[in-house]
Amino acid sequence: MPRFIHMADLHLGAPFSFLGENKQKIRRKDLESAFTRAVDFALDPDNRIDGVWIAGDLFDMIDPPDDTVYRVKSEIERLNRGNIDVLLAPGTHDPSIYPESVYKKHKFKGLTILNDYNIGEPLHWRYGDRDFFFYGFEYHPIHSNPPFGKFQKTDSPGVHVAIIHGSLMLSNQWDIADAHVPLYPEDLGKTGMDYIALGHYHNFMEKNIGGSLVVYPGTLEGRKFSESGERFLVVVEFDHNNIRIEKIPWNRRIFQQVEINIDMEPVENETDIIKLIQEFSARGEDLLLRVKLTGVSEFIINSDFIRRIVSNKFFHFEIEDDTDILDSMALESIASEKTVRGLFIRNILGKLMDADEREEKVLKKALKLAMVKLQGGENLEI
Numbered sequence: 001m002p003r004f005i006h007m008a009d010l011h012l013g014a015p016f017s018f019l020g021e022n023k024q025k026i027r028r029k030d031l032e033s034a035f036t037r038a039v040d041f042a043l044d045p046d047n048r049i050d051g052v053w054i055a056g057d058l059f060d061m062i063d064p065p066d067d068t069v070y071r072v073k074s075e076i077e078r079l080n081r082g083n084i085d086v087l088l089a090p091g092t093h094d095p096s097i098y099p100e101s102v103y104k105k106h107k108f109k110g111l112t113i114l115n116d117y118n119i120g121e122p123l124h125w126r127y128g129d130r131d132f133f134f135y136g137f138e139y140h141p142i143h144s145n146p147p148f149g150k151f152q153k154t155d156s157p158g159v160h161v162a163i164i165h166g167s168l169m170l171s172n173q174w175d176i177a178d179a180h181v182p183l184y185p186e187d188l189g190k191t192g193m194d195y196i197a198l199g200h201y202h203n204f205m206e207k208n209i210g211g212s213l214v215v216y217p218g219t220l221e222g223r224k225f226s227e228s229g230e231r232f233l234v235v236v237e238f239d240h241n242n243i244r245i246e247k248i249p250w251n252r253r254i255f256q257q258v259e260i261n262i263d264m265e266p267v268e269n270e271t272d273i274i275k276l277i278q279e280f281s282a283r284g285e286d287l288l289l290r291v292k293l294t295g296v297s298e299f300i301i302n303s304d305f306i307r308r309i310v311s312n313k314f315f316h317f318e319i320e321d322d323t324d325i326l327d328s329m330a331l332e333s334i335a336s337e338k339t340v341r342g343l344f345i346r347n348i349l350g351k352l353m354d355a356d357e358r359e360e361k362v363l364k365k366a367l368k369l370a371m372v373k374l375q376g377g378e379n380l381e382i
């Protein structure tokens, strides 16, 4: 039974600018190693892989650093020597239409790029006793026109697969630019494809649309907190009656977001919060953790202090203080003080009365920052 790896959005060469210099390098290596491990998997005879499909954003940029390019070249050559076909549709991050594009500047031996617009004439390859037809295109401001889902499979008997980097439109209200290739389910449903290999959305998604199996594999390693949780290597197997998707956990490190509602926990000070955060430190060196504090706080939380204490327990740590102190008894009591901080708070509270949503956010933040600085300010009488 023909088996393929369907990947997308590897974003090799991504800068990871929110991390420090050292961690940026490690994380870039994580991404490269996820790709190398996928190639190893494809070459392992036990896995019986016939081909690798990459639905765009293999690279994070049009013209990635040389070391990244050479690494990818050698991995694709490795697949080529192992008789594994590699098919790629360029993505929004690595389009091939510009002169400085990595796909124009370099030749990748063993890589077949689906970027023409003559999608009525698919590529025809045979795997075992089955005929496969591959369709794909890349966004081009002149040659590709919306609606992008209106291509059709040919009448040839066999398996018909489309590889596209695009946006599956699950809600018609979204206003998505043509460059992001909006794909409407009602159009995709009419294409008659057996499998539509998508890239662009970074989390796994699988949908049956009008008889076509439409899949986003997601990233192999998360790039940001919107890619939290497990990542998968997706293997697609075609037996004569159906298509089977196998999801193999693949990520080396993991993004995780947690909310700590301090109303629900016995929290009286920063140390109590630190204890709660340290419960996540078992897998700390592999964890990129974002903690969001919510609830009504009876004290001003010094999140910088918490960050300083716990951040070395994790690969990366972020804390967001979204607690509400406006309703706290502590604030009420300070606001009635005849002190500098009492005056300051009364001032902010006054401004909050007729603040719009954006001002309110800024004022609340100012209130918290000032309270941290003015802690112990009871003696600054006015």
Ligand SMILES: [Mn+2]
Binding pocket: 009, 011, 057, 091, 093, 200, 201, 202
């Ligand atoms: Mn992407």
